[in-house]
Protein backbone atom coordinates (compact mmCIF):
# COMPACT_ATOMS: atom_id res chain seq x y z
CA UNK A 1 0.00 0.00 0.00
CA UNK A 2 1.54 3.27 -0.98
CA UNK A 3 1.46 6.49 0.98
CA UNK A 4 -1.11 8.08 -1.28
CA UNK A 5 -3.59 5.31 -0.57
CA UNK A 6 -2.78 5.50 3.10
CA UNK A 7 -3.49 9.18 3.20
CA UNK A 8 -6.72 8.71 1.31
CA UNK A 9 -7.85 6.13 3.77
CA UNK A 10 -6.76 8.15 6.73
CA UNK A 11 -8.56 11.29 5.63
CA UNK A 12 -12.05 11.00 6.90
CA UNK A 13 -13.26 14.56 6.57
CA UNK A 14 -12.89 16.99 3.74
CA UNK A 15 -11.62 19.81 5.87
CA UNK A 16 -9.67 17.57 8.20
CA UNK A 17 -6.00 17.59 8.79
CA UNK A 18 -4.37 14.29 8.06
CA UNK A 19 -0.81 13.59 7.44
CA UNK A 20 0.24 11.81 6.19
CA UNK A 21 13.06 -9.29 18.44
CA UNK A 22 16.14 -8.19 18.07
CA UNK A 23 18.38 -8.80 21.01
CA UNK A 24 21.38 -6.68 21.59
CA UNK A 25 24.19 -6.57 24.01
CA UNK A 26 23.44 -4.00 26.65
CA UNK A 27 25.64 -4.75 29.57
CA UNK A 28 26.49 -1.09 30.04
CA UNK A 29 22.92 -0.12 30.57
CA UNK A 30 21.98 -2.78 33.07
CA UNK A 31 23.60 -1.01 35.97
CA UNK A 32 21.28 1.96 35.60
CA UNK A 33 18.06 0.46 34.39
CA UNK A 34 18.00 -3.19 35.17
CA UNK A 35 14.36 -3.95 34.62
CA UNK A 36 14.44 -2.84 30.98
CA UNK A 37 17.81 -3.99 29.87
CA UNK A 38 18.23 -7.70 30.40
CA UNK A 39 21.59 -8.77 29.05
CA UNK A 40 21.03 -10.90 26.01
CA UNK A 41 23.03 -12.21 23.14
CA UNK A 42 22.86 -9.74 20.38
CA UNK A 43 25.67 -10.02 18.02
CA UNK A 44 23.62 -11.38 15.17
CA UNK A 45 21.02 -8.66 15.33
CA UNK A 46 23.08 -5.52 15.30
CA UNK A 47 23.13 -3.01 13.85
CA UNK A 48 19.55 -1.92 13.34
CA UNK A 49 17.78 0.99 11.62
CA UNK A 50 14.10 1.92 11.63
CA UNK A 51 12.40 4.86 9.95
CA UNK A 52 8.93 6.23 9.43
CA UNK A 53 7.19 5.41 6.18
CA UNK A 54 8.57 3.66 3.14
CA UNK A 55 12.11 4.92 2.85
CA UNK A 56 14.26 1.98 1.86
CA UNK A 57 16.91 4.14 0.23
CA UNK A 58 17.32 6.08 3.45
CA UNK A 59 17.59 2.98 5.63
CA UNK A 60 20.01 1.47 3.12
CA UNK A 61 22.27 4.49 3.47
CA UNK A 62 22.07 4.39 7.26
CA UNK A 63 22.89 0.69 7.28
CA UNK A 64 25.89 1.25 5.02
CA UNK A 65 27.24 3.70 7.58
CA UNK A 66 26.67 1.26 10.44
CA UNK A 67 28.14 -1.72 8.61
CA UNK A 68 31.23 0.30 7.84
CA UNK A 69 31.65 0.74 11.59
CA UNK A 70 30.05 4.17 11.76
CA UNK A 71 28.07 5.24 14.76
CA UNK A 72 24.32 5.61 15.09
CA UNK A 73 24.50 9.40 14.96
CA UNK A 74 26.26 9.40 11.57
CA UNK A 75 23.82 6.76 10.36
CA UNK A 76 20.64 8.68 11.17
CA UNK A 77 22.03 11.91 9.79
CA UNK A 78 23.11 10.37 6.50
CA UNK A 79 19.97 8.31 6.22
CA UNK A 80 17.75 11.36 6.64
CA UNK A 81 19.85 13.31 4.13
CA UNK A 82 18.80 10.85 1.43
CA UNK A 83 15.18 11.93 1.77
CA UNK A 84 16.07 15.61 2.17
CA UNK A 85 17.84 15.49 -1.20
CA UNK A 86 15.03 13.55 -2.86
CA UNK A 87 13.03 16.17 -4.72
CA UNK A 88 10.18 13.75 -5.29
CA UNK A 89 9.44 13.60 -1.57
CA UNK A 90 7.27 16.68 -1.11
CA UNK A 91 7.39 16.90 2.64
CA UNK A 92 11.11 16.82 3.34
CA UNK A 93 14.01 19.02 2.30
CA UNK A 94 14.31 20.14 -1.30
CA UNK A 95 10.99 19.93 -3.12
CA UNK A 96 8.99 20.19 0.11
CA UNK A 97 5.58 21.81 -0.25
CA UNK A 98 5.57 25.43 0.88
CA UNK A 99 3.51 27.32 3.42
CA UNK A 100 0.52 29.24 2.12
CA UNK A 101 2.74 32.17 1.19
CA UNK A 102 4.99 30.00 -0.96
CA UNK A 103 7.93 29.63 1.45
CA UNK A 104 9.47 26.19 1.93
CA UNK A 105 10.49 26.09 5.59
CA UNK A 106 12.16 23.10 7.19
CA UNK A 107 12.13 21.72 10.74
CA UNK A 108 14.62 19.11 11.95
CA UNK A 109 16.32 17.74 15.01
CA UNK A 110 18.87 15.15 16.03
CA UNK A 111 19.73 13.48 19.33
CA UNK A 112 22.73 11.39 20.30
CA UNK A 113 23.51 8.63 22.78
CA UNK A 114 24.56 11.11 25.45
CA UNK A 115 21.30 13.03 25.39
CA UNK A 116 22.80 15.89 23.40
CA UNK A 117 20.49 17.39 20.84
CA UNK A 118 20.20 20.10 18.24
CA UNK A 119 17.33 21.49 16.20
CA UNK A 120 16.43 24.01 13.53
CA UNK A 121 12.99 25.47 12.91
CA UNK A 122 11.62 27.59 10.09
CA UNK A 123 14.84 27.11 8.16
CA UNK A 124 14.74 28.43 4.58
CA UNK A 125 16.94 27.73 1.56
CA UNK A 126 19.09 24.97 3.06
CA UNK A 127 18.36 21.40 1.97
CA UNK A 128 20.04 19.44 4.73
CA UNK A 129 18.24 20.72 7.80
CA UNK A 130 19.23 17.61 9.77
CA UNK A 131 22.91 18.42 9.27
CA UNK A 132 22.39 22.00 10.39
CA UNK A 133 20.66 20.61 13.49
CA UNK A 134 23.72 18.46 14.13
CA UNK A 135 25.96 21.53 13.85
CA UNK A 136 23.76 23.34 16.35
CA UNK A 137 24.23 20.40 18.70
CA UNK A 138 27.97 20.08 18.21
CA UNK A 139 29.18 23.61 17.56
CA UNK A 140 27.00 25.84 19.73
CA UNK A 141 25.93 25.95 23.37
CA UNK A 142 22.30 25.97 22.20
CA UNK A 143 19.69 23.39 21.33
CA UNK A 144 17.57 25.21 18.74
CA UNK A 145 18.04 27.92 16.13
CA UNK A 146 15.16 29.46 14.18
CA UNK A 147 14.54 31.25 10.92
CA UNK A 148 17.05 33.72 9.59
CA UNK A 149 19.47 33.03 12.45
CA UNK A 150 19.43 29.34 11.62
CA UNK A 151 20.03 30.09 7.95
CA UNK A 152 22.91 32.45 8.63
CA UNK A 153 24.42 29.90 11.01
CA UNK A 154 24.17 27.24 8.31
CA UNK A 155 25.84 29.49 5.75
CA UNK A 156 28.62 30.25 8.23
CA UNK A 157 29.17 26.50 8.48
CA UNK A 158 29.53 26.13 4.72
CA UNK A 159 26.01 25.10 3.72
CA UNK A 160 25.08 26.45 0.28
CA UNK A 161 21.77 28.30 0.08
CA UNK A 162 19.49 27.16 -2.73
CA UNK A 163 15.88 27.53 -3.77
CA UNK A 164 13.96 24.63 -2.24
CA UNK A 165 10.73 25.29 -4.14
CA UNK A 166 10.81 22.97 -7.13
CA UNK A 167 8.60 23.42 -10.18
CA UNK A 168 6.43 20.50 -9.05
CA UNK A 169 5.89 21.93 -5.58
CA UNK A 170 5.27 25.41 -6.95
CA UNK A 171 2.65 24.03 -9.29
CA UNK A 172 0.95 22.11 -6.48
CA UNK A 173 0.92 25.27 -4.35
CA UNK A 174 -0.57 27.33 -7.16
CA UNK A 175 -3.29 24.75 -7.67
CA UNK A 176 -3.99 24.69 -3.95
CA UNK A 177 -4.33 28.44 -3.84
CA UNK A 178 -7.02 28.41 -6.52
CA UNK A 179 -9.09 25.75 -4.79
CA UNK A 180 -8.64 26.57 -1.16
CA UNK A 181 -8.75 30.34 -1.08
CA UNK A 182 -6.60 30.13 2.05
CA UNK A 183 -9.02 28.01 3.97
CA UNK A 184 -7.35 25.75 6.50
CA UNK A 185 -7.25 22.70 4.32
CA UNK A 186 -4.06 20.78 4.40
CA UNK A 187 -2.90 18.83 1.39
CA UNK A 188 -2.94 15.47 3.02
CA UNK A 189 -1.26 13.61 0.21
CA UNK A 190 2.16 14.87 0.93
CA UNK A 191 3.23 14.08 4.41
CA UNK A 192 6.06 11.73 4.92
CA UNK A 193 8.32 13.33 7.42
CA UNK A 194 11.27 11.07 7.96
CA UNK A 195 12.06 10.08 11.51
CA UNK A 196 14.88 7.58 11.95
CA UNK A 197 16.35 5.63 14.87
CA UNK A 198 19.50 3.51 14.76
CA UNK A 199 21.44 1.24 17.07
CA UNK A 200 25.07 0.79 16.17
CA UNK A 201 27.46 -2.08 16.83
CA UNK A 202 28.19 -0.72 20.29
CA UNK A 203 24.50 -0.87 21.18
CA UNK A 204 24.25 2.94 21.23
CA UNK A 205 21.09 4.66 20.01
CA UNK A 206 20.64 7.94 18.13
CA UNK A 207 17.72 9.48 16.29
CA UNK A 208 16.81 12.24 13.85
CA UNK A 209 13.71 13.76 12.34
CA UNK A 210 13.36 16.14 9.38
CA UNK A 211 10.40 17.65 7.52
CA UNK A 212 9.00 20.56 5.60
CA UNK A 213 5.99 20.25 7.89
CA UNK A 214 2.38 20.58 6.92
CA UNK A 215 1.86 21.79 3.38
CA UNK A 216 0.24 25.23 3.10
CA UNK A 217 0.61 25.84 6.82
CA UNK A 218 0.36 29.35 8.19
CA UNK A 219 3.63 31.19 7.68
CA UNK A 220 5.73 30.73 10.80
CA UNK A 221 4.10 27.47 11.86
CA UNK A 222 6.44 24.93 13.46
CA UNK A 223 5.37 21.35 14.12
CA UNK A 224 6.51 18.56 16.39
CA UNK A 225 9.36 17.30 14.27
CA UNK A 226 12.12 19.63 15.56
CA UNK A 227 10.90 19.58 19.15
CA UNK A 228 12.87 17.26 21.36
CA UNK A 229 10.42 15.08 23.29
CA UNK A 230 7.67 15.55 20.72
CA UNK A 231 8.92 14.56 17.26
CA UNK A 232 11.94 12.69 18.63
CA UNK A 233 13.36 11.45 21.89
CA UNK A 234 16.28 9.15 22.64
CA UNK A 235 17.47 7.88 25.99
CA UNK A 236 20.38 5.55 25.45
CA UNK A 237 19.53 3.62 28.61
CA UNK A 238 16.01 2.87 27.42
CA UNK A 239 15.34 3.43 23.71
CA UNK A 240 14.07 5.98 21.22
CA UNK A 241 10.91 7.13 19.49
CA UNK A 242 9.99 9.32 16.52
CA UNK A 243 6.62 10.65 15.45
CA UNK A 244 4.90 11.56 12.22
CA UNK A 245 1.51 13.00 11.45
CA UNK A 246 -0.30 16.05 12.72
CA UNK A 247 2.39 17.67 14.81
CA UNK A 248 0.08 19.73 16.97
CA UNK A 249 -1.40 16.55 18.46
CA UNK A 250 2.05 15.11 19.10
CA UNK A 251 3.22 18.28 20.83
CA UNK A 252 0.15 18.38 23.06
CA UNK A 253 0.98 14.94 24.41
CA UNK A 254 4.81 15.22 24.26
CA UNK A 255 4.53 12.00 22.33
CA UNK A 256 8.07 10.71 21.81
CA UNK A 257 9.16 11.43 25.36
CA UNK A 258 6.03 9.70 26.56
CA UNK A 259 6.83 6.56 24.53
CA UNK A 260 10.38 6.41 25.89
CA UNK A 261 9.19 6.92 29.46
CA UNK A 262 6.61 4.16 29.04
CA UNK A 263 9.37 1.85 27.82
CA UNK A 264 11.42 2.83 30.87
CA UNK A 265 8.53 1.69 33.01
CA UNK A 266 8.60 -1.72 31.35
CA UNK A 267 6.34 -1.46 28.31
CA UNK A 268 7.52 -2.95 25.04
CA UNK A 269 8.00 -0.49 22.16
CA UNK A 270 4.72 -1.73 20.67
CA UNK A 271 2.79 -1.27 23.93
CA UNK A 272 4.33 2.16 24.46
CA UNK A 273 3.38 3.37 20.97
CA UNK A 274 -0.15 2.10 21.48
CA UNK A 275 -0.47 3.90 24.80
CA UNK A 276 0.80 7.17 23.30
CA UNK A 277 -1.80 6.96 20.50
CA UNK A 278 -4.41 6.17 23.11
CA UNK A 279 -3.59 9.40 24.96
CA UNK A 280 -4.49 11.31 21.79
CA UNK A 281 -7.63 9.50 20.74
CA UNK A 282 -9.11 9.20 24.23
CA UNK A 283 -8.98 12.89 24.98
CA UNK A 284 -12.38 14.42 25.61
CA UNK A 285 -13.67 15.74 22.27
CA UNK A 286 -10.79 14.24 20.36
CA UNK A 287 -11.20 14.84 16.64
CA UNK A 288 -8.92 11.90 15.83
CA UNK A 289 -10.98 10.72 12.87
CA UNK A 290 -9.78 13.78 11.01
CA UNK A 291 -6.05 13.37 11.41
CA UNK A 292 -3.24 10.88 11.52
CA UNK A 293 -0.42 10.36 14.01
CA UNK A 294 2.07 7.49 13.92
CA UNK A 295 4.91 6.48 16.21
CA UNK A 296 7.82 4.11 15.76
CA UNK A 297 10.05 3.06 18.65
CA UNK A 298 12.99 0.86 19.51
CA UNK A 299 14.21 -0.23 22.92
CA UNK A 300 17.69 -0.98 24.17
CA UNK A 301 17.16 -4.65 23.43
CA UNK A 302 16.54 -3.83 19.78
CA UNK A 303 12.84 -4.68 19.94
CA UNK A 304 10.75 -2.38 17.76
CA UNK A 305 7.15 -1.24 17.57
CA UNK A 306 4.91 1.05 15.57
CA UNK A 307 1.34 2.20 15.90
CA UNK A 308 -0.88 4.85 14.34
CA UNK A 309 -4.39 6.20 14.58
CA UNK A 310 -5.40 5.14 11.07
CA UNK A 311 -4.44 2.41 8.69
CA UNK A 312 -1.57 2.52 6.20
CA UNK A 313 1.14 3.99 8.33
CA UNK A 314 4.34 1.98 7.91
CA UNK A 315 7.85 1.62 9.23
CA UNK A 316 10.94 0.65 7.26
CA UNK A 317 13.24 -1.64 9.20
CA UNK A 318 16.72 -2.79 8.22
CA UNK A 319 18.17 -5.57 10.30
CA UNK A 320 20.07 -8.79 9.67
CA UNK A 321 20.36 -8.00 5.97
CA UNK A 322 16.62 -7.50 5.53
CA UNK A 323 15.36 -4.04 4.56
CA UNK A 324 11.59 -4.20 4.74
CA UNK A 325 8.48 -2.12 4.99
CA UNK A 326 6.29 -3.17 7.89
CA UNK A 327 2.66 -2.08 7.99
CA UNK A 328 1.76 -0.59 11.31
CA UNK A 329 -1.15 -1.74 13.41
CA UNK A 330 -3.62 1.06 14.09
CA UNK A 331 -6.37 2.26 16.41
CA UNK A 332 -9.29 3.17 14.18
CA UNK A 333 -10.70 -0.15 13.03
CA UNK A 334 -14.30 1.02 12.93
Ligand code: SD4
Nearest residue numbers: 191193213223244245247
Ligand atom coordinates in the same frame (compact mmCIF):
# COMPACT_ATOMS: atom_id res chain seq x y z
C1 SD4 B 1 4.44 18.25 11.24
N1 SD4 B 1 4.74 15.99 11.97
O1 SD4 B 1 5.03 19.24 10.81
C2 SD4 B 1 4.97 16.89 10.86
C3 SD4 B 1 4.37 16.48 9.57
C4 SD4 B 1 4.49 15.04 9.27
O2 SD4 B 1 4.17 13.28 7.87
O3 SD4 B 1 4.89 14.21 10.00
N2 SD4 B 1 4.09 14.59 8.14
O4 SD4 B 1 3.41 18.32 11.88
